[in-house]
Amino acid sequence: MITFPKLLQHFPKLYIRILVLLTLVMLTITLWPASKPKNPPDATTKTLDLTPKLLIENTQATLQPLPIIHPEKWTSVTVKSGDSLSTLFQRVGLSAQDVYQVSQATKKTKALSPLFPGDTLDFLIKNERLDKVRLIKTPLLQTIVQRKDGTNYTVETITRKPDIEPRFVQGIIKSSLFVDGQNAGLSQKKLMQLATIFGWDIDFALDIRGNDQFALIYEEKYLDDALIGEGDILAAQFINRGKIFNAIRHSDGNYYSPQGYSMRKAFLRSPVDFFRISSKYNPNRKHPVLKTVRPHRGVDYAAATGTPIKASGDGKVTWRGTKGGYGRTIIIQHAGIYTTLYAHMSKYNSKVKKGSRVKQGQVIGYIGSSGLATGPHLHYEFRTNGVHKNPLKVKLPNAEPLNKEQMEEFKPVAKTIIELLEAYQLGSPLASI
Ligand SMILES: [Zn+2]
Known part of the structure; x- marks a missing residue:
């Protein structure tokens, strides 16, 4: 199926257009729901509306005459810096007594505090008396304080859940993922997430070629038919130099290939984010401080003192302390046959001690120049069965695949989402661009 759009490139344009039209008609016939059920208000990320959006947009409900409603007259005030309940109440002509009664009602729950500049308070005043005051914190959270009897007020907090709808976006790389992704309508945040998912297999700075393709389905959050935010990427595809990578989100929040292999590797390629490699792995190097031939069995990452150093994989800290010329050093034992070493630190993360379990990407310490070092850098070693390997070249093992039980949950989800993708x-083939 995946190669289908590629196949289309070999046909004349007119054929493709006819084929696209036919496909759309077929899809419309097969996928058009007899009557589309309204999404329940508490639709969660687990319910997937499988009707492609193209078709939803064409579905028009018959307009019913609206019932006549006499709207309540609310007065809105925007909170400015330095405002308090008193000044806000004053502004709409309410008394100190009203402030006192509402404060009493909201004292315990702090429902109307803190107020920030830009927040809006809505007042419903009936016969010069406060009936309701409403604070809309976010589209999903609002508080209403309502007069019950005489001088007593009740507080009600209303939380709402957005409707989740899948959104599909695809594109062809002409200049870079960043530029073409934005042109296709992706936010910078989504692009970062997309690059993170495939970042283990594809170097987005070096490996990208013209005509590489990407496609993804992610969640959009709607409230009363208005878009209020984005959710997770559910599935993504990247075709890099003809090689197809598919990734599907599992309920553990990680991404796996349709076969259940983790998209991430068990080790980060580099334990520092911002760096320049100042010395490579070299068994015959002359040591810059000792001036004797001492093999360099690691990689040096030069970066400013204080730059965070991340654990390159999950594991257990077996050493934390000064270790001769290495200076302040951490050694992590990983599952199986792997150990990693981080040297010349300026300081450790105080929470990481000998015996601590650490997660991949967790900050374990900070770059420095302790021990025998000419300047601030991380000296990083990677060992397999105790034997030094070049961290820049070693074939990194994949992270744990899904086990049999997890596969039972994952497989039907993966199948459905890949079919949807x-x-x-097919509904909008790249071949027609
Ligand atoms: Zn070194």
Whole structure:
């Protein structure tokens, strides 16, 4: 199925257009729901509306005459810096007594505090008396304080859940993932997430070629038909130099290939984010401080003192302390046959001690120049069965694949989402661009 759009490139344009039209008609016939059920208000990320959006947009409900409602007259005030409940109440002509009664009602729950500049308070005043005051914190959270009897007020907090709808986006790389992704309508945040998912297999600075393709389905959050935010990427595809990578989100929040292999590797390629490699792995190097031939069995990452150093994989700290010329050093024992070493630190993360379990990417310490070092850098070693390996070249093992039980949950989800991705692609093939 995946190669289908590629196949299309070999046909004349007119054929493709006819084929696209036919496919759309077929899809419409097969996928058009007899009557589309309204999404329940508490739709969660687990419910997937499998009807491609193209079709939803064409579905028009018959307009019913609206019932006549006499709207309540609310007065809104925007909170400015230095405002308090008193000044806000004053501004709409309410008394100190009203402030006192509302404060009493909200004292315990702090429902109306803290107020920030830009927040809006809505007042419903009936016969010159406060009936309701409403604070809309976010579209999903609002508080209403309502007069019950005489001088007593009740507080009600209303939380709402957004409707989740899948959104499909695809594109072809002309200049870079960043530029073409934004042109295709992706936010910078989504692009970062996309690059992170495939970042283990594809170097987005070096490996990208013109005509590489990407496609993804992610969640959009709607409230009363208005878009209020983005959710997770559910599935993504990247075709890099003809090689297809598919990634699907599992309920553990990680991404796996349709076969259940983790998209991430068990080790980060580099334990520092911002660096320049100042010395490579070299068994015959002359040591810059000792001036004798001493093999360099690691990689040096030069970066400013204080730059965070991350554990390159999950594991257990077996050493934390000064270790001769290495200075302040941490050694991590990973599952199986792997150990990693981090030297010349300026300081450790105080929470990471000998015996601590650490997670991949967790900050374990900070770059420095303790021990025998000419300047601030991380000296990083990677050992397999106790034997030094070049961290820049060693074939990194994959992270744990899904086990049999997890696969039972994952497989049907993966199948459905890949089919949906393909249905979308057929609905608007790249070949027509
Ligand atoms: Zn070194």
